[in-house]
Amino acid sequence: MGLEVDIIFKIAGVGIVVAFLHTILDQVGKKEYAQWVTLFGFIYILFMVANIVDDLFQKIKSVFLFQG
Amino acid sequence: MMKIIGAIFIIVATTWTGFEASRHLSERPRQLRLLKSALQSLEAEIMYGHTPLHEAARRLSTQLAKPISWFFESFAKKLTESDTTVKDAWESSLKEIWKLTAFKQSEYEIMKQFGETLGRHDRLSQQKHILLTLSHLEREEMEARDRQSKYEKMVKSLGFLSGLLLIILLL
Numbered sequence: 291m292g293l294e295v296d297i298i299f300k301i302a303g304v305g306i307v308v309a310f311l312h313t314i315l316d317q318v319g320k321k322e323y324a325q326w327v328t329l330f331g332f333i334y335i336l337f338m339v340a341n342i343v344d345d346l347f348q349k350i351k352s353v354f355l356f357q358g
Numbered sequence: 359m360m361k362i363i364g365a366i367f368i369i370v371a372t373t374w375t376g377f378e379a380s381r382h383l384s385e386r387p388r389q390l391r392l393l394k395s396a397l398q399s400l401e402a403e404i405m406y407g408h409t410p411l412h413e414a415a416r417r418l419s420t421q422l423a424k425p426i427s428w429f430f431e432s433f434a435k436k437l438t439e440s441d442t443t444v445k446d447a448w449e450s451s452l453k454e455i456w457k458l459t460a461f462k463q464s465e466y467e468i469m470k471q472f473g474e475t476l477g478r479h480d481r482l483s484q485q486k487h488i489l490l491t492l493s494h495l496e497r498e499e500m501e502a503r504d505r506q507s508k509y510e511k512m513v514k515s516l517g518f519l520s521g522l523l524l525i526i527l528l529l
Binding site: 300303304307308310311314315317318334 | 508509512515516519520522523526527529
């Protein structure tokens with residue numbers, strides 16, 4: 291459980307920093323860079339979440355299908 | 359413990375990079391202003407003082423602040439010690455000093471063009487060339503100031519925030 295809390299904080303940190311970067315790049319008129327930064331941050335977090343969800347599915351599988 | 363030390367190293371490095379870039383941005387208008395005042399004094403020396411070029415360059419090198427004064431110093435030295443043309447001396451001292459300034463390619467071209475006209479005309483057309491160069495530099499300065507006001511803050515916070523992001527990603 292401790293590990294999951296860690297990951298939540300990490301996601302929150304990435305979100306805050308990416309939001310800041312987006313605002314700053316937006317203010318100086320570099321809209322396209324801002325969008326790229328947000329997109330990459332989103333993809334990174336998506337991969338992290340996908341790993342956790344994969345763990346969850348494995349666990350469900352092992353519980354209900356009696357494998358390993 | 360090691361992690362924290364590494365994180366501090368990363369944040370210091372990226373923040374420093376950001377500040378260095380912003381210093382470069384704020385340095386360019388300042389040096390352009392210096393260059394403009396240098397050319398104005400050169401015009402005064404030529405028009406009213408009737409000073410020979412190497413003498414004028416030496417005087418300018420003592421009057422002005424650092425990166426530009428080096429340029430005029432080496433120019434004066436080249437004119438007195440070796441027997442090159444003014445154009446060659448101007449260009450080679452321009453090349454020598456260029457890495458130490460915050461100028462860009464466009465200023466280099468302007469100064470090079472000016473060096474080609476230097477010492478080849480009478481005083482009046484020399485004055486006209488100086489005025490032309492001054493107006494070019496004026497335009498560059500406006501552009502540099504524009505960039506400074508636009509990007510200076512951004513570069514600073516971008517350095518810090520990218521360091522923060524890197525730390526979070528590596529944690």
